[in-house]
Amino acid sequence: MNLDSTFVAFCQHTNFHDYCFKKWRNQPLDFKDAYLSISKDQGHDLIKLITDNRLKNIVEFGTSFGISTLFLAQGVIETGGHVITTELIESKAKKAIDNFERAGVGDLINVRIGDAMATLKNHQEPIDLLLLDGWKDLYLPIFQLLEPHFHSNSFIYVDNAEMVEAKAFIHVIRQNSRYHLQSQFSGKVVLITIKK
Ligand SMILES: C[S@@+](CC[C@H](N)C(=O)[O-])C[C@H]1O[C@@H](n2cnc3c(N)ncnc32)[C@H](O)[C@@H]1O
Numbered sequence: 410m411n412l413d414s415t416f417v418a419f420c421q422h423t424n425f426h427d428y429c430f431k432k433w434r435n436q437p438l439d440f441k442d443a444y445l446s447i448s449k450d451q452g453h454d455l456i457k458l459i460t461d462n463r464l465k466n467i468v469e470f471g472t473s474f475g476i477s478t479l480f481l482a483q484g485v486i487e488t489g490g491h492v493i494t495t496e497l498i499e500s501k502a503k504k505a506i507d508n509f510e511r512a513g514v515g516d517l518i519n520v521r522i523g524d525a526m527a528t529l530k531n532h533q534e535p536i537d538l539l540l541l542d543g544w545k546d547l548y549l550p551i552f553q554l555l556e557p558h559f560h561s562n563s564f565i566y567v568d569n570a571e572m573v574e575a576k577a578f579i580h581v582i583r584q585n586s587r588y589h590l591q592s593q594f595s596g597k598v599v600l601i602t603i604k605k
Contacts, residue, residue, distance in 0.1 A: 437497050437544060444474050445540065447568055451594060452480030455540070458564060458600075459484025464537035465491070470525045470551050471543030472496035475505030475518075477568075481540065482514040490537070495521040495528045497543075525551055532558060539565045545574035550582060565601035 423549075447455075458464065459481065462578045465488050469479050473605040474493040481492045496502040509515040519530035523545055529551065536558045541548050548567065559565070568581055579599060580591050 410414070423459070435603070441498050441500060443555075444476060446476035447480070448537060450525050451568070451598065452477065454593070455480050455566065456484040458566070459490075459538065460487045461487050461563065462537075462564070464536055464564070466537045467540070468527050468529065468532070468536050468538070469494040469542065470529070470547070471538040472505045472520060473542075474499055475508045477542060478505065478518055478531065479508065479512055479514065481538075482512070485517055486514070486536060488564065489546045490519050493517065493519045493521065493529075493532075495523070495525045495543075497522075497524055526554065529554060534558065534564055535560050539564065542568040544577065545572055548575055550580040552578070552582070559603060561605060563603055567599040567601065569597065570592060570599040571596040593595070 434493070455477070465485065467485060467490060469478055469481060469492060474479055475494075475498065478492055478494045481494075485491055494505075496505060499522050502520055506515070506520050509520070510520050525547060532555060536555055537560075538551075539555060541561075542552065543551075562566065567575065567579070569575060579590070582601060583590055583595060589602045589604050591602070592598070593600055
């Protein structure tokens, strides 16, 4: 029996389910060197979404090294907008900032280092596009935190929507008659819009 299966067995036989579940699952620091980025096709679709709908105010949860943010920036160059993005791991955020400067789009991107629940807590402006691409258990709390800033033409782009950790979030949003959900990229992405 390896350490992981011992730990799982321990969790199943104790009352510490919540603690165990969190501890057993992967944590952001386990991926401090991993890009985990959206695909090139997704990036091009995001640019098209931004330019076709003239989206200006973009918020991203989960910067990593900034691949998705660079696509978002390419979109807002055309619409005159800007991107706020947030990353928990400082070393990743710093590398992303470096990447943005080298790509010449640093002035279009505001990088907030820390837990998105804190860095986006005092968000003020309307959100035209929210990209959810951080840890899935925060999709719902972050959505709820930013929901007051959605408007009738807002888009919420949910990456990795097919992952088991995102299912509860998708289920909750699907129950809400205010929202329309469209599956893309064979279910990897769900695009949420506000029903008119
Ligand atoms: C899937 S990766 C993002 C990939 C990136 N959007 C791209 O396409 O290039 C998810 C990132 O979310 C970050 N993250 C996880 N929990 C976070 C939190 N609470 N606040 C901010 N960032 C978080 C992780 O450190 C990780 O770098």
